[in-house]
Every structure is written in C-alpha cells, then in structure tokens.
Amino acid sequence: MNHEAERYERFFLIISGVFLVGFLLVLAYTSVHMRVMLPGRVGTIEANPGESLAAAVFRTPPFNHLGVTKVGPDEYQAVYFAQAWAFFPREIDLPVGARVKFIATSVDVTHGFFIAGTRVNMMLLPGQISEETYTFRKPGKYLLLCHEYCGLLHHTMHAWVIVK
Amino acid sequence: MAAQPKAIPAEYPSYLKGDPISWLNTIDHKRVGVLYGVSALFFMMLGGIEALLIRIQLFEPNNTFLSAHVYNQVFTMHGTTMIFLVVMPLLLGFAANFLVPLQIGARDVAFPRLNALSFWIFLSGAVFLHMGWFWHHGGLPDAGWFGYANLTERQYTPGMAIDFWDIGLLILGVSTVMTGLNFFTTIVTMRAPGMTYMRMPMFVWSILVTSILILLAFPPLTVGLIFLFMDRFFGTHYYQAVAGATPILWQHLFWLFGHPEVYIMALPAFGMISEIIPTFSRKPLFGYPMMAYSLILIAFLSYGVWGHHMFATGMGPVADATFAITSMLIAIPTGIKIFSWIATVWGGSLKMTTAFYFALGFIVEFTIGGLSGIMHAAVPIDLQQTDSYFVVAHFHYVLFGGVMFAILGAFYYWWPKVTGRMLSEKLGKVQFWLTVIGFNGTFFPMHFLGTWGMPRRIYTYGSGMGWTFWNQFETVSAFILGFAFLLMFINMLRSLRDGEIAPADPWDARTLEWSIPSPPPAFNFVTVPSVSGRDAFWARKYGTGSHGAAAVASAGDPPNGEAEAIHMPEPSFFPIVLAAGLLLCGLGVVVAWWRLIMAGGVILFLSIIGMAFQYPTFGQHTHETEAASGGGGEDLRKVGLWAFIGSESVFFATLIATFMVYKSRSMGGPGADVLEIPLTSFSTFILLMSSLLMVLALAATQRGDKTWQRVWLAGTVLFGLIFLGDQAYEFTSLYHHGLGFTTDLFSQCFFTLVGFHGFHVFIGVVWLSVLLVVSFMDRLPKSRALSVELAGLYWHFVDIVWVVIFTLVYLMQKVKGA
Numbered sequence: 001m002n003h004e005a006e007r008y009e010r011f012f013l014i015i016s017g018v019f020l021v022g023f024l025l026v027l028a029y030t031s032v033h034m035r036v037m038l039p040g041r042v043g044t045i046e047a048n049p050g051e052s053l054a055a056a057v058f059r060t061p062p063f064n065h066l067g068v069t070k071v072g073p074d075e076y077q078a079v080y081f082a083q084a085w086a087f088f089p090r091e092i093d094l095p096v097g098a099r100v101k102f103i104a105t106s107v108d109v110t111h112g113f114f115i116a117g118t119r120v121n122m123m124l125l126p127g128q129i130s131e132e133t134y135t136f137r138k139p140g141k142y143l144l145l146c147h148e149y150c151g152l153l154h155h156t157m158h159a160w161v162i163v164k
Numbered sequence: 165m166a167a168q169p170k171a172i173p174a175e176y177p178s179y180l181k182g183d184p185i186s187w188l189n190t191i192d193h194k195r196v197g198v199l200y201g202v203s204a205l206f207f208m209m210l211g212g213i214e215a216l217l218i219r220i221q222l223f224e225p226n227n228t229f230l231s232a233h234v235y236n237q238v239f240t241m242h243g244t245t246m247i248f249l250v251v252m253p254l255l256l257g258f259a260a261n262f263l264v265p266l267q268i269g270a271r272d273v274a275f276p277r278l279n280a281l282s283f284w285i286f287l288s289g290a291v292f293l294h295m296g297w298f299w300h301h302g303g304l305p306d307a308g309w310f311g312y313a314n315l316t317e318r319q320y321t322p323g324m325a326i327d328f329w330d331i332g333l334l335i336l337g338v339s340t341v342m343t344g345l346n347f348f349t350t351i352v353t354m355r356a357p358g359m360t361y362m363r364m365p366m367f368v369w370s371i372l373v374t375s376i377l378i379l380l381a382f383p384p385l386t387v388g389l390i391f392l393f394m395d396r397f398f399g400t401h402y403y404q405a406v407a408g409a410t411p412i413l414w415q416h417l418f419w420l421f422g423h424p425e426v427y428i429m430a431l432p433a434f435g436m437i438s439e440i441i442p443t444f445s446r447k448p449l450f451g452y453p454m455m456a457y458s459l460i461l462i463a464f465l466s467y468g469v470w471g472h473h474m475f476a477t478g479m480g481p482v483a484d485a486t487f488a489i490t491s492m493l494i495a496i497p498t499g500i501k502i503f504s505w506i507a508t509v510w511g512g513s514l515k516m517t518t519a520f521y522f523a524l525g526f527i528v529e530f531t532i533g534g535l536s537g538i539m540h541a542a543v544p545i546d547l548q549q550t551d552s553y554f555v556v557a558h559f560h561y562v563l564f565g566g567v568m569f570a571i572l573g574a575f576y577y578w579w580p581k582v583t584g585r586m587l588s589e590k591l592g593k594v595q596f597w598l599t600v601i602g603f604n605g606t607f608f609p610m611h612f613l614g615t616w617g618m619p620r621r622i623y624t625y626g627s628g629m630g631w632t633f634w635n636q637f638e639t640v641s642a643f644i645l646g647f648a649f650l651l652m653f654i655n656m657l658r659s660l661r662d663g664e665i666a667p668a669d670p671w672d673a674r675t676l677e678w679s680i681p682s683p684p685p686a687f688n689f690v691t692v693p694s695v696s697g698r699d700a701f702w703a704r705k706y707g708t709g710s711h712g713a714a715a716v717a718s719a720g721d722p723p724n725g726e727a728e729a730i731h732m733p734e735p736s737f738f739p740i741v742l743a744a745g746l747l748l749c750g751l752g753v754v755v756a757w758w759r760l761i762m763a764g765g766v767i768l769f770l771s772i773i774g775m776a777f778q779y780p781t782f783g784q785h786t787h788e789t790e791a792a793s794g795g796g797g798e799d800l801r802k803v804g805l806w807a808f809i810g811s812e813s814v815f816f817a818t819l820i821a822t823f824m825v826y827k828s829r830s831m832g833g834p835g836a837d838v839l840e841i842p843l844t845s846f847s848t849f850i851l852l853m854s855s856l857l858m859v860l861a862l863a864a865t866q867r868g869d870k871t872w873q874r875v876w877l878a879g880t881v882l883f884g885l886i887f888l889g890d891q892a893y894e895f896t897s898l899y900h901h902g903l904g905f906t907t908d909l910f911s912q913c914f915f916t917l918v919g920f921h922g923f924h925v926f927i928g929v930v931w932l933s934v935l936l937v938v939s940f941m942d943r944l945p946k947s948r949a950l951s952v953e954l955a956g957l958y959w960h961f962v963d964i965v966w967v968v969i970f971t972l973v974y975l976m977q978k979v980k981g982a
Contacts, residue, residue, distance in 0.1 A: 012503075023542070030544045047406045056406075084320075109315040110411055112476070112551055116617030121547045123476040125412055126314060127405025130478050147476075147551040147619050149308045151315060152232055155622035 043129040045105060053126055054107040057081055062103060068092050071101075080104040080159075082111040082124050084150050087159035094163050099135040112147025115161060123148055136163040176685040178584065189735040191276040192686055193261050196283050198582065200257030203287055207249035208649075214242040216646055219606075219639040225627035232623040236306040237325075239621060241293075243309025244329070247429070248336050249290045251563065254571055255432040256343055256378075257283065260371045262582060264347060266677035266684065267365045269356025269693045269700075274349035274800045276733050277775065282342045284743030289335035292750055296325045299755075305329035308621060310422065311392075313403035313414035318396045327396060327754040334389050335746060337382050341811055344378030347371050348807045353800040356676070358695035365675045365699075366455055370435025373459045374428050377466065379807055381424035383815035387822070388417035390916075397753070398905065400912040402822075408829040408909050412477055413822065419470035420818075427466045429563065431459060433570035434501055437523050440577050441505050443673045444520035445512025448699060451504040458497035465494040475543050476550045484543050491541035498534055502527060517671070518592030522573030525600055529565025533558060536611070551621075554614025560607045572599070572652070580666030584683040585659045591651055598648035605641025609634040674702040687732055736778060742771035776934075805954050809961045812924075816965050819920060820972060823913040827977070830909035836977035838901040840894065847890040848970045851925075854883035855963045858956045868946035870939070877936045877952075880959065884929040891922050914973065921969055924962045931955050 047056035057063050062079045067089045069077045076098050081088055083106070094100060104113050106124040113130065114121045117140075122130040136142070146157035179194045187195060217238050221230045230238065261279065265272055273279050296304050305325045307316050316326050351372045355364065364372075391402035392414070401407030403414050442449045449455060471479060471487030479487075505527055514520070536558040540546045549555055572595075579587050614620075618631050625631055669678040676693060677684075679701045697703050748764030827836070861876035895915070903911045935955055938944050944951065 027542065027544075045405065046408075051406070053406050109320050110312050112619075114551070114617075114619070119544065119548050121476050121550050122478065123474075123550075125405075125410065125477060127410055128412070128478070143617070145617070145619055148312065149236075149315070149621040151320065152236065152306075154236075155232065155624055 042103070042131045045127050045129065047127070054083075057105055057107050063105065068094065068100075074099055076100045078102050080113070082106045082113065082146065082157075084108050084111075085146070085153040085157040087113075087144060087146070087157070089159070091160045091162065094136055094161065096139050096163055097135070097137060098163070099133065101131060101133045103129060103131050105129050109150050110148050111150050111157070112145070114145045114147035116143045116145060118142065121147060136161075139163045176687075176690075178681070178683040179686045180584075180683055186735065188740055189280075189737045191272075191280045191733055191735055191739070193265050193273045193276065193279055194582075194684065194686075194688075196279050197258050197261035199283050200253045200261060200286070201582075203290065204250050204253040204258060207245050207253075207290065211242055211245035211250055212646060212649060214238045214245065216642060218242060219642040221624070222635050223639040224636065225625055225629070225632055227624050230623075233303070233306070235623045236621075237304040240305050240308050240311075240329075244293060244305065244333075246563070247309065247425070248333065249293075251429050251567055251571070252340065253286060255429065255567070256340070256347070256371070256374070257286065259367075259436065259571075259574060259578070260343075260347055260374075260432060263578065263677060264350060264368055264371055265354070266581075266680070266688055267368050267675050268351065268354060268359060269676050269689060269695065270350065270354040271688050271692070271732065273346050274354060274804060275346050277736050277739060277778075278342055279346055280736065281739035281742060282339045282346065284740045285335060285339040285342070285746060288743040288747040288750075289332050289339060292328060292335055292747060293332035294328075295332075295751065295754075296328045299324060310418055311414075312418075313392065313411040314405070316392055316396075316414075317403060324754050326392075330389050330392050330396065331750045331754060334386065334393070335750060337386050337389070340378055341382050344375040344382075345804055345807045345811070348375035348379065349800050349804040351375070352803050353798055356693050356695050356700075359700070362453065362456070363695055363698050363700070366438035366449055366452070367432070367435035367675075369456050369459055370431045370438070373463045374431045375807075377424045377428050377431070377463050379811040380467070380814050381421050381428065383811055384417045384818045385421035385425075387815060387818040388414055388421070391417075391822075394912070394916070400906050400916075401909065402912070409826060410829075412474075413825070415474055415477065416470070417818065419473045420467070422473065423470045424463070424466045426559075426562070427462055429567050431462065433526070433567040434459070436570045436574040436577075437505060437526055438501075439675065440519050440523040440573050441508050442699075443577075443671050444515045444517055444523070445509050446515070446672075447508055447512040448674075448702075449504070450507035450510075451500070452698060454500055455504055458500045461497040462494060465490060465497070469494055472540055472546065475546050488541050488543050492538060495534065495538050495541075502531055502534075515671075517576070518587075518589050518596055519573045519577035519671075521593060521596045522569050522576065525596065526566060526569040526573060529561055529569055529600075529603070533561025533563075533565050536561065549614060551619055552614035553610045553618040553620055556620045557607050557610030557614060560610070564603060564607065569599075572596075575652075577671070578677075579656075579659070580670050581677055581682045581684070583660065583663075584666050584681075585663030586666050586670065587655050587659045587663065591655045591658075595648050595651040595655070598644055598651065602641050602643075602645030602648055606638050606645055609638055669701075672705075674699040676701050679704065734778075736775070738771045738775040738778060742768060742775065745769075745771060799950060801950065801954055802957075805957055809957070812961065813965075816917075816921070816968075819913075819917045820968065823917050823973065826909045826913045830911075834902055835908070835910045836974075838898055838903050839974055839977065840897070841974060843890060843894055844970060844974050847887050847894075848966065850883050850890070851887050851963050851966050854880045854887070855960055857883060858959050862949065862952050862956050865944065865949045865952045866946060870942070870944075873944065873952075874936065874939050877932060877939060881929055881932045881936060884925055884932065884959075888922060888925055888929065891918070891925075917969060917973065921962070921965055924965070928955070928959050928962050931958065 045053065045056050045060050047053055062077070063081055066079050066081065069079075071077050074095075074097055076094060078092055078094075078100050080102065082104060102113070102120060102122075104122065104124050105128065106126045108126065110126065111124040112121070113124050115134070118134055118136075120132050120134050122132050124130055140163055142161040142163065144159040144161055146154060150157065179192055180198075182190075187199065190196065190199075217230060218235070221227055221235055221238075223229075261273070264270075294304065303323065303325050305311070305328060307321060307326060307329070311326070311329065315321060316330075318326075351364070351368055361369075391400070394400040395402050395404070401409050403409060403411045405411065438449055438455060468490040469487060471483055472491045475484055475487070505523075509524070536554070540549060540555075540558065549558075576587055576592055579585070613631055613634055616629075616631065618625065618629070625635075666682040668681050670682075671678070676695075679693065680688060693700065745764045745767030749761055749768060750764070752758065752760030752762075752764055857876045857879040861873055861880060864872035864876055903914075905915050906912060932955055935944065935952060938951075
C-alpha cells in the first residue's frame, strides 16, 4: 500500500510539473509571439472645478478629434468615447492588416469596451483614458460591445468595426 | 449500530418545544439557527424564482417577457439575495449556529443575546433590501450585485432603490460581523475540556477561519457603502471623476471584501464536506493537519487576490502580474483539500447515502469551477472572459456546484439532528440526479456562450448571434434544477409530517453532536463532555487504537438529575425590538422623514439601554464563564473585544488608505494648509494622558481602591470630553476657513476619517461614564476589574488610532506643505 501510494504521488508530481511547464509555455507564447498586451491606463481627464466631465473629455486631446486617424503605414489610431448607451463613432472602417491603437474613455458611468472575437477588452472608467492595440488580420464585421453593466439599455450599447 | 450513549431521560424536552411567542425572544443557538434556516429557505425560493425569470427572459432572442427595467432588478436581486440572504445565512446563521456549540461540546455560543440580535438585524436588513417594492417610485435595486460606482450615484440612478440596497447591505454587514465575532469567541473560549485546536472537528476549524475572514473582510465593504451613502445623501464625491476622485475606488474596496467573501462562503462548505466524507467512508479525515493549515493559507491568500476581478481596468503590468501569481497560488491549498477528500474516500467502506452523493458531487463540480478559476488567473485569458457569460459559468460552478452541493449534502446529513425526523433517501437520490443534470445543463453551456462573446447582464440578444440554442437548453435545464428543489421541499414537508423518528446517531458518525438526542434538549449536554482526541464521539464508541473503548466510554455518561443545576441565560425581547428600531431608522433616512428616524432612534436607544441592564448581575457571566472552562482560559469578553478591535483596525486602515490616496488628487479647496497643528498637538497630548489615567483607574480597581478608581475614571472621562470639545472647535474654525465637508476630496476624506474617530471617542466617553456611575453605585469592586480592563482596552485602541491619524493626516501634510 505504501509503495503504491508513493507511485501515485510521483505520478501526480510529474503531471503537475508538466502542467506547470505547459502553462508557462502558453504564457510565453501569448506574450511574445501573439503579442498579447494588457490594457493600460495612459492618462486621466482632469475636470476643472465646476466643469462637467463631458466638457472636460471633449477639450482633452485626443478626444477633440474622434474616429480613425492613420498614423503610419498600416498603423491607425481609433479614438472613442462611450456614453450611456452608445459608442462614438458608431462604425469605423479599417483595411485588413491594420494595427489599431484604441483610445477610449467614458463621459458618464463605467462602461466596457469589448470587441467580440478579439482579445480587446477594456474597462472604460470615467476620468481615465484606456488604451489597447490590436492588429486585424481577418476581414469581417466586428461587434464592439459594452461589457460592463451600465443601466437600463446596457444591452443595446454597441458599435461596429468593419475590416475590409 | 454501535453502542449508543446512555439515553438522556425523556423529561428533558427538545429545544423545539415551546409556544410560538418563545421563538421571538429565544436566545438558544439552535432556535436562532432554525430561524435563520427558515428565513434563508424563504429567500432561496425567492432567489430561485428570480433565477427562473432570468432564464425565461433569455429563452429566445429579442424576448419581451420582462421589461428591461424589471430584468435589471431581477438579476441584481438574484445575486444579492443568493449571496447575502441565502448562502451566508444558511452556512453561518443556520449550520454554524446549530452545529458549532454541539461539536465543541458547549451549551450555547459565547454571546447568546448578540446571536439573537444578529438574526433579527439580518432579517431587518433582508426586509430592507426589498422595501422598494412598496413604493410607487421605488422598485428594487438595479445596479448589479456588485453595484459598480459611479452608476450607483444619484445622478445616474435616482430614486430610492439604491438607497435601500446601500443601507440594507450596511445593516446585513453589522449582523454578519456580530456573527463572526460571536463564533470566533465561542470557538476560542468554549471548547470542551481536552478539545485542543488540533482535535476540533474540521467544520469548527472552517468556521473559526471564516469568522476571522468576516471580521477582517467586511470593514472595506462597510467603508465603501458609507462612502456611497455620503455621495448619495450629503453630496460628497467619493466616486465621481469630476472632483478628481475615481470610481475605481469602489472596485478596490468592493473586491477587497468580495474575494474573501467568496471564501467566507466556500470554507464552511469545505468544512461540511470534511464532516460528511469521513462519516460515510468510515475512515478518519485524511491529512487532518494539512486540511486545517490549508484553510488558514486560503484565508491568508484570499486578501491578496482581489485584483483579478479588475484586470480589464488597466492596473498596469506589475499589479496584473502580482495578482495573477497570487490567484494561481491560492489553487494550491485548495488542491490539497480536494486530494485529501479523495484520499479519505479511497479504501473506505462506503455507505452511499444521499448526503454522501452530494459530497461526491461537490468534489467533481467544485473542481470544474476551480479549474475555470485558474484560467481567470492568467491575464491574457481573463481579458477575453471578463464580464462574459464564461464568468457566470465559473462562479456558478463554485457557488452552486461547490457551496450549494455542500449545503444540500449537509442538509441531508444534519436534518435528523435538527428535526428529529429522517428524510426520504429515495426522494433524496432522485433530487441528487436531477440536480446534477439540471445544474450542468444550465451552467456548462455558459462556458461556450461566454467564449462566443455573450456578455453577462444583458436583457436580450439578437437572433443572428447564434446563441439561441444553448440559451434554450439552459432554460430547460434550469427548470429541471428548479424541480429538483421542489422535491427537496416536498421531502422536508413529508419528513416533518410523518417521517421516521431519527435516532441520536443515525449515520454512525464521528462528532459530538451525534452523542446527544435528536433533536437535542435546550441545554445540549447534560454534562459537558471531555475530549481526548479527534473524532471524540467515534472514540467513545469504538475506542482509539490502543486505548480501550470502555475507558473512554464512561467519560461522557451523564449523571441523572444534574440538569437542574444547568443555568441557561434568560430569553430576551430586546434583540427583536432593537432590530425593529434599526429598520425604522433606516427607512426614515431613505424616505427623508425625520419623525421616523427619531422614532427608530428612540427605540434603538431604549433597547440598547434595556439590553445592557437586563441581567441584574451587571458584569457577571456565571453560565458563560462556567461553560468557558474548556477553552484557552481566556475570558470570552476579552477575546470578543480583541476580535472587535481587529475588525475596527481594518475599518480605520481602509479610511486612512482612502485619505492617503485621495489627498493628492484633491483640487480647489484650501487643503491641509488650514489645519492647526498647535491645537491638535494639545488634543493629542490630552488623549495620550487620558490613556495614562485609564491605566491608573484599572490599577486602582485591581487594588480595590474605590476613591482613586472614581478619581481616575472621572479624569479619563474629562480628558475625553476636552478632546471632543477641541475637535468641535477645530471643525467649526475649519469651516470658517472655507473647508466644508463637501468642499473637495481632501476635506471630505478628512472629515470622514477624523469624524469617525471622534465618534469612537464619544462611544468611549459614554462607556466610561457608565462605569463611573456604576462605581458610584458601589458596584465596581475588585472582582469586576475586568469591566474596567475592557473599557481600557477599547480606550487605548482609540488613542493609538489617533496617534496614527495625527501623524499621517496632520504632521505629514504640514511637513510636505512647508
């Protein structure tokens, strides 16, 4: 019995070791090869005393210029703001292979920014600018969803990213 | 069946006997437990109906079965109800209340009246959450169970619903912390003679660790809810970006509570499983020490993992990596438990009862939930799953597949002890299989839906999404699950009406609760049992290895007639009255009707006074101190106070941390420049001196020196009053310098922190004044020095907090400003 227990123990140790190494390899693959990056906080919106948050957002660059801008060969910047219950711009067009930096914030409550079928998933906090970069390799109509419950018509809050 | 312990004569009635009124003023831990259980079952039906409504609404695309407004209320209340009104009261209120004293061989919990108070406050909090129903413009809360700021601000969610949610949760928090304090003290001080920590049943271990978690995890939630309250009622800006604050503060506070909360629900479930599996495997629990240590390790790590709820907020790579690692680490002690349960079953002579079915089901389903939990620890994976239906699948596997299966197993296991009747095993097994089918059918496809992009908390979805089939599959399964619960209720009713009478030990079990009749008498044990090893009752029945069975068996035999000498505390109506006062008070605040606040406040105040003077022998705890003989020898009031101080420390730490974060983000107001250091230095000196006087007062009491006792006590009260007077003056002068409560972030954090400290000083002054009065009544002799010592402990704690506040809030701000 003791012998048997030792054998099982060794078996489980080996299995656990394999799993651990496997996890680390997947992590390395996703971060190095797939260039998975974390959403980051890249700035804040500073409202002056008495100023509304929306006003502060629209005077803070880059939110004074919404939508897609080409910043280099195959490099784009897409600036969004979210408001209950819509994203602006509601639809953008991008070429296949575009590497897009999404910059977004909220003008009222906390929203989500999730592009279904991609790893783009950020939380949009009022007063905070969130940013994430993604390369669209496949053409299609990508659904941009609000992922954080934001009130009565949360389920209708969406926009489209069209990659041609 | 093995040798039964000698039957206790029939003249000791069961704890269930008594007229209906006696349930309202009861302070018997078993009755309080049953009250909790009955209420939780009611709310379980409510929460279950809410779940079915959600599933009906999602049955087909673009469904309009519910309106979006109602749907949002339903899913918010489903989460809030199931967590705060079902799972926690079932685990802590019902199971722990009923079982812990029985398992440790005690006659009641440490503070029986506080226990009853916990229940009534719980009930008033639960009612409070649902109050919105009764108002035309109210409605139920609709911001989700974790109520993310700033959606909960009045600007975005007007109306009373969130007010009811906020204050309701505050009330429930008070009840839970009192419960945690009570169980902590009970387990530390009231174990039967010989029951060391390493001999306690594993369920008791789990409740001990859970109590510590409650004491240290609830304060952040309380603080978060207080901030929300201030934002909604007083116009502060704790969660508003316009003032430089950030709504992410709520997420930090909420998850700092929220993740330990997951373990507050899971650990008692682990404890239950650790009782059921050894009984039906007829083997001792495998790896007992590791099982105990892994509980502690889980509790410790659970404070360091809250960030994995917030990967999508952009905390930065360092924070993300840290939380990813801690979240993976916590899987290790959990894995130890799963393997130990499997090892316990291995090679046992299994008795396949319904309870055991559910325990085995627990291992499988909980492991699935645990594995999807580890996936969330990996940040890249989590980023695709955050707020999707995958998360819903994950936590239902943990909370239903894990915790609920354990509760159902425990229900079948302990029902005979609670009611004295057996449940139908046949019906139970049908229920088990229907539960397994319904549960997996409902929640497993959510993994798929989540991966395909279906978000949680959506009212409806389009027909082109390809989500229809699995949603319909889930809805059908959910009804199977609902039917399984219906069978449980039928089983219960059948058992109560004409179930088989349960013997004292129907399962041939291992722990002390099975050594007394089912249902137990009011005082539990005729004589307090003495314990000489783990599985005390098993040892009494079968002996432990080398020791002869006979030698141990005689130890617990009750000499007849001794029950007359058992002194049980008297019932009390004050808990229910006090809770009613609290309910009125809260209601008055929400509907802004000051007469109601006053009425509630008067009831509250009078019942507190009444409660304090209910026992004429002030400061004497005869029955309790006698029963406490088995524990570590510490007085239970002292242990209770230390537990309270621990909880308070976290409360102040949270307030101070918020101040430190927010002070630099403040804009507009005069900030720290207007603080007056000379004045507060004087206040600080006075408060420190009062601590010295307190020490002298205690020394005088211990000497039995009445005169100096009065002098020093009066001195302490006086110095406390001077401090409060200084503070009142300071606040007024700050106000005149343009630093009002809502001026800016600095001022609101400052007044909240310093104000709450001042309130604590005020409570201390009241406490010491009462002692002074008692001293003048000549009722504070040497033998009651402990009463003075306790007040002193509290007083010193409040002083130490002040030293921290003075340094961080006053001195350091000034130094920086200079």
